[in-house]
Amino acid sequence: MGRTLTEKILARAAGKDAVAPGEIVTATVDLAMFHDSSGPRRVAPRLKELGARVWDPSKVVVVSDHYVPAVDPESAAILKLTRDWVREQGIGAFYDMQGICHVMLAEGGHLRPGLFCVGGDSHSTMAGAYGCYMAGFGATEMTGVMVTGDIWTRVPATIRVDWNGAFADGVVAKDVMLHLCRTLGMDNAFKAIEYGGDTVRAMSMSERGVLTNMAAELGAESAIIEPDDKTLAAIRAAGVAIDDEEALRWRSDPDATYEAVHRFNAADLVPQVARPHSPENSGPVAEANSARIDQAYIGACVGAKLTDLQMAARVLKGRKVAKDVRLLIAPSSRATTEAAAKDGTLAILTEAGAIVMPSGCGACAGMGAGVLAAGEVCISSTNRNFKGRMGHKDAEVYLGSPYTVAASAIEGRIADPRSYLQ
Amino acid sequence: MISGRAWKFGDGIDTDVLAPGHYMKLPLEEAATHCLEAIAPNFAKEVRPGDVVVGGASFGIGSSREQAAQALKQLGVGAVLATSFARIFYRNALNLGLPALFFPQANEIRDGDAIEVDPVAGIVRSNGREFRVEPIPAHLMVMIEDGGLMPHLKKKLARA
Ligand code: SF4
Numbered sequence: 001m002g003r004t005l006t007e008k009i010l011a012r013a014a015g016k017d018a019v020a021p022g023e024i025v026t027a028t029v030d031l032a033m034f035h036d037s038s039g040p041r042r043v044a045p046r047l048k049e050l051g052a053r054v055w056d057p058s059k060v061v062v063v064s065d066h067y068v069p070a071v072d073p074e075s076a077a078i079l080k081l082t083r084d085w086v087r088e089q090g091i092g093a094f095y096d097m098q099g100i101c102h103v104m105l106a107e108g109g110h111l112r113p114g115l116f117c118v119g120g121d122s123h124s125t126m127a128g129a130y131g132c133y134m135a136g137f138g139a140t141e142m143t144g145v146m147v148t149g150d151i152w153t154r155v156p157a158t159i160r161v162d163w164n165g166a167f168a169d170g171v172v173a174k175d176v177m178l179h180l181c182r183t184l185g186m187d188n189a190f191k192a193i194e195y196g197g198d199t200v201r202a203m204s205m206s207e208r209g210v211l212t213n214m215a216a217e218l219g220a221e222s223a224i225i226e227p228d229d230k231t232l233a234a235i236r237a238a239g240v241a242i243d244d245e246e247a248l249r250w251r252s253d254p255d256a257t258y259e260a261v262h263r264f265n266a267a268d269l270v271p272q273v274a275r276p277h278s279p280e281n282s283g284p285v286a287e288a289n290s291a292r293i294d295q296a297y298i299g300a301c302v303g304a305k306l307t308d309l310q311m312a313a314r315v316l317k318g319r320k321v322a323k324d325v326r327l328l329i330a331p332s333s334r335a336t337t338e339a340a341a342k343d344g345t346l347a348i349l350t351e352a353g354a355i356v357m358p359s360g361c362g363a364c365a366g367m368g369a370g371v372l373a374a375g376e377v378c379i380s381s382t383n384r385n386f387k388g389r390m391g392h393k394d395a396e397v398y399l400g401s402p403y404t405v406a407a408s409a410i411e412g413r414i415a416d417p418r419s420y421l422q
Numbered sequence: 423m424i425s426g427r428a429w430k431f432g433d434g435i436d437t438d439v440l441a442p443g444h445y446m447k448l449p450l451e452e453a454a455t456h457c458l459e460a461i462a463p464n465f466a467k468e469v470r471p472g473d474v475v476v477g478g479a480s481f482g483i484g485s486s487r488e489q490a491a492q493a494l495k496q497l498g499v500g501a502v503l504a505t506s507f508a509r510i511f512y513r514n515a516l517n518l519g520l521p522a523l524f525f526p527q528a529n530e531i532r533d534g535d536a537i538e539v540d541p542v543a544g545i546v547r548s549n550g551r552e553f554r555v556e557p558i559p560a561h562l563m564v565m566i567e568d569g570g571l572m573p574h575l576k577k578k579l580a581r582a
Contacts, residue, residue, distance in 0.1 A: 022524070022556045050575055138486060138510070140517060144571050147579070152516070152562055187480060189509040221509060 002253030004158040005224055006192040009133040009250070013116035021157035021259070027116050031059055031134075032145050034120030035101045037066035037367070040085035041078055042139035043120075043146055054089045055149040061093040061110055062086050063101035066367050068360040075367075099333025099359045102126040102213065102301040106205070107335055109238030113227040113250035118145055123301055123383065125220060126213035129205060130235070131227035131250050133192075136216070156190050156221045157259035158252075162197035165266040170418040172311065173203060173210035174303065174381065174401035176264075177217065178272035178282040184262065186219045186280050191259065193223040194252065199266040200225060205234040206307040213302040214383050217279045226251045271417055273379070274399040277387040285404060288414040295378040296321070296409035297390075298402055299330035299357075300364040303381025308332075308402040309340045313348040315406035315420045321353035322412030327405075328370045329354050330362035354409075363390050372397070379408045423540050424500035424521070426472035428548065429465060430533035431458075435477050435504075437484035437511065441493050454493040471498030474537045476528050478504060482511020491515040491522075501539045503528060503546065503555070516562065519570035527553050541566075 003011070003018060011019045013027035034043065039062055047053065054060055062082065070076035079096075086094045095104045102123055105111055113131030118124070120142045127134035137151065145151050161184075163176065193215045200208065208225050215223030225231075227247055235242050274282040298304050298312055309331060321327045329349060331337040337359060340346045350356060363370030364382045371391030372378055378390060378397050385397035400408070403417035410420070439460050445453040458465040475494060481504035482490055491514045494502060502515060503525035515522040521541040531537060531548055538547040544557030558566070568574035 024556075024559050024562055026561060046572070050572075050579055052575070052579055137513070138488075140488075140571055141513065144517075144575060147575050152565075154512075187483075189480075189507070190512075219509075 002255030002257060004192070004194060004252045004256045004258065005131070005226060005250055006133055006158050006194065006222060007155060009114055009116055010153070010155050012114065019155045021155050023155045024152060025155060026150050026152045028150050029059065029118055029145050030115040031061065031110060031117040032119070032142065033061040033063065033101060033105060033117070033124065034142055035062070035066055036064040036068070036078055036082045038120035038139060038142070040082045043143050044081070044085050046140065046143040047146060050147060052147045054091065054146050057090045057092065059149070060091050061105060061108070062091055063095045063104050064097055065100045066361045066365065068097040068368070069358055071369065097334070097358070097360065099335065100301040100361060103305065103332045106130065106209070106234070107238060107333055109235065109240035112235055112240070112242060113231065113247045118142070118151055122216045123213050125215040125223045126209050126301060128212040128215070128222055128224040129208040131224065131231055131247070133222050133224065135222045154190060156192040158192045158194050158256070159188065160194050160196060160258040160261045162261065162263045163195070163199035163266050164197040164263070165199060167199070167266045167269060168418070170271055170403050170421050171266070171269050172401045172403065173207040175269055175272040177210060177214035178274050178279060178399060179269060181214070181217050181274065181279040182282045184218055186217060186278070188219045189221070191220050193218060193220045195223065195225050201228060204307060205230055206305045209305070210302055214279070217383060271401060271404050273404060273414060274385055276385055276396040276398065279384060279399060285400065285414065285416045288398060290413045290415070291377060291398065292413050293325060293379050293408055294376040295372065296325060296327045296405045297363060297370060297378055297380040297382065298405055299328070299362045299370070299380070300382040301332055302383045303402060304330055304332040304336065306336050306339050306345070308381060309336065309345050309349065311402040312406040313345045315403055315417055316352035316354070316410065317348050319352055319410050321409045325409055325412045327352070327354040327409040328357055328363070330357040330370070331359050334359050366390050379405050379414055381405045423538060424472055424474060425536070425538040426470055426474055426500060428531050428533065428535040428537040429462070429469065429473060429475050430531055431461070431475065431477045433478035434480050434483055437482060437487055437490040440482065440490035441487055446487065446489060450489065450492055450496055453489060454496040457493040457497060466497060469497050469499060472500040473498065474539055475499050475502045476504070476525065476531045476537070477502065478528060479506045481507045482515070483508040486510045486514070488514045488518060491518050491520050495520045501541060503539065516566060517571040519566050519568070521558055521566055523555050523558065525553070525555050
């Protein structure tokens with residue numbers, strides 16, 4: 001019987017020939033990631049209570065991204081605790097203010113097809129763009145992983161989502177995900193989403209990461225894309241040697257059983273905007289009724305990679321951010337900032353009036369700089385717009401692609417980016 | 423074998439109904455006395471050890487608060503059966519030592535029915551009928567019987 005890629009990875013990690021959806025297995029963890037907010041400050045006291053140490057420091061990646069740079073003594077203390085614990089446990093893979101955790105896993109060359117990975121963060125699904133399994137877990141379970149190196153899980157059924165055809169200019173992966181939040185809903189618990197089709201194969205690794213990242217908004221356990229030459233090239237670019245044949249054998253069988261198969265035509269999609277206060281409140285940009293904005297935000301693991309900054313620059317080149325609007329840009333990693341400085345992207349953005357901020361989660365989860373006051377309206381390239389996530393509970397956040405955020409910054413109201421791309 | 427009275431609920435029993443946010447500051451024993459009170463005012467008073475909660479779709483949807491599962495366990499609930507669970511509630515329940523089983527035939531059970539559950543064999547019995555469900559593997563039942571993940575880890579480390 002045919003198996004999906006997710007089932008094959010879980011079978012391998014559980015030491016079984018095959019597994020079926022619904023089955024509960026205990027899987028050996030190849031990689032465990034957590035960050036300053038979910039990690040040491042929550043896990044260290046539990047490990048102490050157990051009198052245990054990290055089972056294998058070489059399999060752990062720690063990233064300080066939520067509280068960077070420190071804005072008060074409390075956040076500074078969390079960052080210090082994280083540094084001290086990483087040193088004490090002998091963990092080598094530690095990224096301190098280098099970028100956002102999900103982006104650092106890719107940049108640092110930690111991901112490759114077939115791995116079974118766990119993360120102390122809900123958007124851990126993003127790693128699946130590299131053909132591996134990764135899901136998010138709470139602090140107690142991550143403590144368990146730190147002690148034993150394994151975790152139990154219920155094998156998810158796989159939903160296949162195929163996109164075929166070419167996008168119109170100005171339509172990108174972010175629009176796909178906002179559209180899927182509405183059409184597939186946000187209640188896909190215990191499901192793995194597998195993306196495919198020629199549209200997905202044509203996407204850059206960075207755009208594929210948007211699809212897997214926002215599978216978290218679909219409520220999915222994990223998301224995955226079968227590896228191809230782009231996957232291998234990205235892994236090599238991160239400085240990791242990889243055996244092509246071994247990596248490319250991680251694919252779903254042609255006769256694999258999917259719980260559902262959804263097919264979409266890329267040419268039909270127009271830029272999407274999610275209205276407050278949920279990603280599933282999405283629709284064509286015109287339906288956002290040109291709402292007036294106070295802030296435009298380009299940030300987060302999902303929406304501030306180099307390609308995202310380049311999208312914004314394409315719209316903003318030679319133009320200005322509207323008076324009374326602030327455009328904040330928090331690149332997803334230090335390397336992104338460096339690359340954007342080198343290729344001229346940053347200069348275009350700052351000339352247009354953008355404020356460039358440190359790399360980190362920033363305002364995305366309301367912990368860092370750039371949060372909103374009551375009554376303020378923001379359009380953001382991040383992934384969630386739940387009430388109160390980006391600051392005051394009475395602020396309103398719209399979600400859109402970097403193109404749409406940039407066009408809106410120019411007009412001071414939610415705007416269709418397509419007219420800026422001709 | 424778990425056996426007791428079935429407490430039947432519908433779809434979408436959320437974490438606020440199971441563990442009202444309002445009482446989260448109280449110790450667990452007190453918070454648990456308010457479990458499900460919004461929809462079943464007598465539940466906390468009348469539930470007996472071994473009773474089984476039977477729900478519909480998306481049981482435990484909402485926040486990640488562990489108290490939602492802890493409150494049921496504190497009250498002596500032996501198992502939760504539901505047509506489907508929210509992922510975090512489901513994981514919390516098992517990790518806190520409360521068996522949770524997917525039970526597609528939940529609609530066959532009425533409130534107040536006598537019910538028996540064998541989580542390892544994957545059998546539910548009620549009204550003279552027997553239903554097959556996806557079992558909890560023995561290796562996970564060891565953790566559940568130890569009282570959950572943390573007590574289980576403690577025991578494991580003490581042995582090592
Ligand atoms: S950028 Fe936002 S979504 Fe991404 S890890 Fe940070 S807080 Fe989470």
